[in-house]
Amino acid sequence: MTPEPDAATGATPAEPRASRAGRNLPAAIAVGLGLLGIVGASLYFRPEPFVAFVVIALWAALWELRQAFARRGVRLPMLPLMIGAAGMEVSAYFSGPEAGPEALLVAFVLTVAASVVWRALDGSGTGAVRDAAAAVFAAAYLPFMAGFVVLMLSQPDGEIRVALFVMLAVAGDTGGYIAGVLFGRHPLAPTVSPKKTWEGLGGSVALATAVGVVGAVYGLNESPWVGVALGVLSAVTATIGDLAESLLKRDLDLKDMGTLLPGHGGVLDRLDSLLLTAPFVYLVLSVVA
Template identity: 70%
Template sequence: MTEPASSEAVPVVSRGGRNLPVAIAVGLALLAAVGGSLYFRKEVFIVFALLAIGAALWELSHAFARRGVHIPLLPLWVGTAGMLISTYTAGSEALMVSFILTVAGLVVWRVVDGGGTAAVRDAAAGIFAAAYLPLMAGFVMLMLAADNGREQVLLFILLAVASDVGGYFAGVRFGRHPLAPTVSPKKSWEGLAGSFVLALAVGLVGSVFVLQINPAIGLTLGFLTPLTATLGDLAESMIKRDLELKDMGTLLPGHGGVLDRLDSMLLTAPFVYLLFSVAPNVAT
């Protein structure tokens, strides 16, 4: 006698191991929130960025705590606010100065809290976190501060998303040859090719219709972004592998943690900013 079928809904899980409908819904909601904040007021986008970096730092601190490493969160959060706001208002010099002040504050905070080997280890982890998250995010603030900052940041985000989406779907559909099996077994060369295809398309269209600049710059961005985004993703995968984690957190259903969504953008931001800075005719 056969058992009756269960009335409970079964989540649709893709070959990539994600609940695809939920992941798509959350991804679209995030894009709408980012785009809305970006075009409502630049200051609202800065608040959105502060919340995202703050949440990612919280995830990273909890992940490190699994190995007995305790990142000083409060001075990091204060330093993050100082770095992003001062960078937007005063430029690259402010980013460097605020980063140095954040590092100094982290070290002093941890030493005052208790010295010894643990203090050195925790302070070093805090410095890594400051360089990994708010320092890289500072380059997004530099883009935002430009006259056409909204368009620069929008294209940067769309390029990073295109690299992730193209890589994911091409990898799931065609992936046969592992890209870095010891670090991220699910990544494939076919997925990387998909990242290039979609990022090049977004870079070309974005350069012409969003920034109205030389299409060659958009194609360069489309070629550069999958390289830096993939390296950023692999770097976070190495951290998670060492910590024996699948995701950095659970704040974003279908995606994992906030840091799992920011990892590809973090390393990409300084390179995109640099290209915007040196490329001719970037301004609209």
């Protein structure tokens, strides 16, 4: 989720069909609706296909991260990371709501250990310590964070929890985009993403809070204040996650992490803020719902 387009790496006004905010809006809408359809269908019929969808998305994001890090001479050990990513998501779901968090943590530790050993035994070139550190970052940033979405799915009414999480992301993105384009005047973090504005953040909080209240009351039979907490928290953490990836792309001198999703960039460009938001939404719902 990106509450506002990333001007630090966004499209220029000269690009065809680009919106004022720098997105190819028709392509972005079509891809966004397609992804929502896949997520909705997988949640509606059986939860296992959703877990598989998460794993495939993580593999694509890991591949994009590998390509990006290679620009700075950093080599990620892909095989242990991809196996570990699948292991984290599968173990988090099939271990159930009680044992799921411990299973996710154990799978993460094993993935990190396997990645470090793999790179140490590789013996090719220099920079083994740097590559191992990058592997730890990749394992924590992508599959470990995404594991909290799968943990939500394993809980009672898991499909509703995940659907609410996704709708919070969509609402925050949409509210931030509209408010940023129409009213954005005051930059939020000009050195990282000049087009992100406080007005856009306000729009993201407002629409995410509205969706959170509706979802909490009618989906989970919880207090409206739970929805308020979810809306505010998801909008803020999503914005921080998006800014963090913008900072990473600036350091790597990249416009987008990839090109798999027209109008959005790469898979990681779509997951950036979702990853940081997932643990917080999981914690709130675990405590109150």
